[in-house]
Amino acid sequence: MAVDRLIWKIIIDFIVLACVGIPLLVLLLWIEPYERGYFEDDMSLRLPFKPQQISIGALAxxxxxxxxxxxxxxEVVRDKQGKGIGEKFLSGSLIPGWLWESYNTIGIFVFGAACQQLxxxxxxxVIGxxxxxxxxxxxxxxxxxSTSSTYITSYTCLSTAITESQKKDMKMSFPSSHSSFAMYCAIFFVLYLQVKCKWRGSKLLRHAVQFAAVIGAWYVGLSRVVDHMHHWSDVAVGFAIGAVYACLVFKFVLKPKNYSALPTQWEEPPVNNTLPRAALAR
Structure with missing residues (x-):
């Protein structure tokens, strides 16, 4: 019966991922963004076109x-140190505990990434x-x-170099999905290290790695403004979406245990330097 539950859990997990992934694919391939107008004197739309430094494929x-x-x-290191969840049975075969724990964590991470991207x-x-x-x-x-103060809703592109995909993409500035995904990965990474990794060899090493992840996501967002791909407000909202999803998914979906309360091989027990009191004479 336990085997059946594990198999059904895996099947349901993939069904749920498909329920989020299919609408995302439909949005990317077939949905046209809202045809938003513009003011002719809007200088925020007159920046030169530049090739982007970081493509969505490279970022993903x-x-x-x-x-x-x-x-x-x-998870492999924790399993070697005896801190894993133990082996699992699946279809009559033993699965290492680190593999099952990795499957759960990675699946939840991917689920959250798909939700924030959607x-x-x-x-x-919708915004266009x-x-x-x-x-x-x-x-x-x-x-x-039209005049400079007219809100223009109907227009045609005179540029001969623009492609159909670019015509669609130029209407999809808000919010920045680059910034959203980068911050989601960074915050999830930071929280995961904070809960699962402890080492007495250095007090600052873990935090330095966490800082590097956040700075990397910060740079991705800044590059979108520098490359004239987004307005600053697009990036700010993208950061907020990614950070909120990372916190919610990690806290309420992954639901990590309080590993800090468990004894670890990396932490030495406190030393009692006080001498025992002499036994009182009866």
Missing amino acids: ISGFVIVISTILIV TSDLAKA RLRPHFYDLCNPSPTGG
Whole structure:
């Protein structure tokens, strides 16, 4: 019966991931963003078009590789030190405890990543905010006459270099999904290390690694503004989405145990330097 429960747990996990992943795929491939207008004198839309420093593919690969490899290494080390959850039975076979714990943690991490990405991409499609390089990339021509104070809702792109994918992408500035995903990975990584990793060899090493993760996510967001891909407010909201999802998923979905209360091989027991009192004579 226990075997059946584990198999059903895995099947249900993949079904839930598919329920989040399929709408995300639909948004990316088939949903057109809202056709938002603009003011002709809006200088925030007249920045030059620049190639982006960090593509979404490179960011996704980096984030998943860093977090997943960290989870695997930490769980293997904990299992070797006797701090794992013990072996599990699946279809009559023994599964190492570190593998099952890694599966749970990685699955929850991926689930949270898909949820925050769906939140960001849904907002992009609904809001339809134009990117800062809108004028340079599109070279819009209003349909009908207009003045500098007219809110233009109907226009055509005169630029011959723009592609259909760029026409769609230029309307998806708010919020920054790069910033959201980067901050989600960074905060989840920080919380995971804080709970699972303890080492008396250095007080600051763990915190230095955590700081590096946050700074990496911070740089990703700043690069989106420097590359004229987003307005600063897009990046700020993206950071907020990623951080909130990371905290909620880690706290209420992963529900990590309080490992700090457990004895570890890395921590030495306190030394009692007081001498025993002499026994009182009866």
